[in-house]
Amino acid sequence: MSKVLSVQLRDPCDSDLAILFEQQKDSDYNNMAAFTKPDPSDWNAFHEQWTRILSDSNILKKVILFDGAVIGSICKFQMFGKTQVCYGIDKNFWGKGFTTSALEQFLHLIDERPLYAQAASDNHGSIRVLEKCGFKLIGTEIGFANARQSEIEESIFELV
Numbered sequence: 001m002s003k004v005l006s007v008q009l010r011d012p013c014d015s016d017l018a019i020l021f022e023q024q025k026d027s028d029y030n031n032m033a034a035f036t037k038p039d040p041s042d043w044n045a046f047h048e049q050w051t052r053i054l055s056d057s058n059i060l061k062k063v064i065l066f067d068g069a070v071i072g073s074i075c076k077f078q079m080f081g082k083t084q085v086c087y088g089i090d091k092n093f094w095g096k097g098f099t100t101s102a103l104e105q106f107l108h109l110i111d112e113r114p115l116y117a118q119a120a121s122d123n124h125g126s127i128r129v130l131e132k133c134g135f136k137l138i139g140t141e142i143g144f145a146n147a148r149q150s151e152i153e154e155s156i157f158e159l160v
């Protein structure tokens with residue numbers, strides 16, 4: 001019998017941070033996400049940011065688990081007065097439908113609509129995840145992407 005691959009979500013804790021740090025530090029991950037922290041290899045900055053996230057009850061955050069291991073994270077937060085979602089998973093687990101499944105589960109935890117998400121316009125994986133979960137493209141803007149060290153186009157998505 002073939003095994004059904006599925007992910008689970010759970011609340012993150014301090015001991016997850018070292019794992020998430022390693023995942024987001026990867027150069028392909030950064031290049032794809034584009035709008036990243038100035039220095040993804042700066043543990044202190046990462047730890048400081050996540051310590052704030054963990055203590056902020058206005059941010060909904062989950063780690064994504066596969067086979068009991070932490071493979072990524074997904075968050076809902078306020079930015080510029082809009083409720084946004086954002087996610088990322090370990091490169092070793094890309095292309096298996098895991099983020100689509102995680103976002104589908106995450107959306108069931110959130111009553112409020114509309115929700116927004118942004119992705120570099122060449123981040124086809126993220127854009128496809130959003131489309132598969134019902135988000136629609138509503139516009140684009142140009143922004144400075146740390147990981148590319150240049151201004152690039154970002155696509156803005158809405159889920160109503």
Ligand SMILES: CC(C)(COP(=O)(O)OP(=O)(O)OC[C@H]1O[C@@H](n2cnc3c(N)ncnc32)[C@H](O)[C@@H]1OP(=O)(O)O)[C@@H](O)C(=O)NCCC(=O)NCCS
Pocket residue numbers: 028029030032033034087088089090093094095096097098099100101118119120123124125126128129132
């Ligand atoms: C973007 C990201 C979250 C996608 O996660 P994933 O688990 O690989 O996505 P899924 O497996 O659920 O794939 C969903 C769809 O995207 C497609 N896809 C995934 N990666 C792709 C890529 N690099 N190029 C083109 N399509 C891609 C899949 O084929 C699938 O579409 P399909 O069902 O029509 O075939 C993952 O690559 C990642 O963590 N990247 C780095 C961080 C990042 O970019 N986060 C998002 C910031 S906006």
